[in-house]
Amino acid sequence: MATEHTGTGDPARSLALLWRSAAPAPRRGPRPGLDVDRVVAAAVALADAEGLGALSMRRVAGSLGVAPMTLYTHVPGKAELVDLMLDAVLAELYADGPVTGDWRQRLTAVARANWELFVRHPWAVRIGAGRPPLGPGVLAKYEQELRAVDGTGLTEVQMDLVVTLVNGFVAGTVRGLHDRAGAERESGVTEEQWWAATAPYFARVFDADRYPTVARVGPVAGAELQAAYDPVRTFEFGLERLLDGIGLLIVG
């Protein structure tokens, strides 16, 4: 499983690819049998199906029926491909139109939309986006999310901070969801099996006198959250707390 970084390589080339504003199609030479959109779509499909760890140039090329080096005719490198993938899936957000309602409803919708996107594309949350691909998907997302907190009396800086906060919350929470799913997929061992295998040995090393609060809270939380599917419960619980806190900022 790999974490990829955005924002590498030549900015001009990357932005041209993101906005599909590269030079006009060449006039000479053989007609291409492949284009950027198809490469990106194949890569997204592979990552969706098998996770970011399965995303190799060889695998993407194989799924397109071409040689690995062929991909480099269309994208400068793997990192740039990942930029393109991320921007492509972010473009799915708010495709049905902007979020509506009062500020709380709008922020709730923003959080849920992002959550659902990362559920559809688990790999997307793994991408270190310190230098986001400034493509149409990213810009549309940022625009719609800023609008969700527009007209609330927040300053521009506060608006940006709230949007960043909600995004960070969702990303962090959905990571928990995927960490569990990823561990299962990569090991082929379900959580129940893992715990069944681990618990006997854990019981041997765990000293309730040394960790009294864990001994009290752990079994109760474990029993209840196991049933309620912990990362989702965490999301719902956390979103309420976060919105309450943001509400104090907006409403006072």
Place this chain on the structure above:
Amino acid sequence: MATEHTGTGDPARSLALLWRSAAPAPRRGPRPGLDVDRVVAAAVALADAEGLGALSMRRVAGSLGVAPMTLYTHVPGKAELVDLMLDAVLAELYADGPVTGDWRQRLTAVARANWELFVRHPWAVRIGAGRPPLGPGVLAKYEQELRAVDGTGLTEVQMDLVVTLVNGFVAGTVRGLHDRAGAERESGVTEEQWWAATAPYFARVFDADRYPTVARVGPVAGAELQAAYDPVRTFEFGLERLLDGIGLLIVG
């Protein structure tokens, strides 16, 4: 840059290593020139210095002056080594004693302690811990953090949820910090250089009429947050909002 997963391999072996409760040292055979602690320390030092992407068995072995396969005498595999590394650094938390004060002060201290740990060990936040290494470091952390919200009137489940929420918030925010630092380290291009290279092309594709809110908010937030070092500001701002929200739950 790799994201590693915790919780793989044989649970018995992993737990024995985590708690250093493996069978007594063998009596026969050559005296080991190496032990688990030294392997873990070398791996932590390498990851601290160069990030998780530089963490290969060959590199760790090289820093210890041994052949790569030698490491496998001491740890079953790379995944288990990563478990050990994570547990080792988490053991640094609250080493000076538990957090004190009222519930808000305690949670603030928990958040800050975690933030500072991840600043010291940036790689630690990259580890998908869906199946946490249940070693002394992880257990001590969980114990202290549960104590920070003990006696507040929250149920055991709520305690666990609040601890998870705060941890997720810190992890998500510090990732932003590291995403930026990581992009710079891997590309050798500072953020200013990157923006200087990107901005001219971005200006060409960016249409203010299509993204009016971004056009209004972006420059203001960018100017102010650039100076205030955005991920830290996000952390401070977000922590206040989050604590306000948790406060409504605790105090009503």
Place this chain on the structure above:
DNA sequence: CGGGCCAGAATACGGTGTACGGAGAAACCG
């Protein structure tokens, strides 16, 4: 003393991204 145990390491294999250069197709231009 000799056999067995054990740490260490050499070798090899299957996997990764991509540099480099060649082959062949298609367009351009004199």
Place this chain on the structure above:
DNA sequence: CGGTTTCTCCGTACACCGTATTCTGGCCCG
């Protein structure tokens, strides 16, 4: 029309990765 240029595609190679397997040599124990 033919030579040159442009362009897509891809084979080969290299440096890197984790680790399976087997061999070597040191040390303990009966």
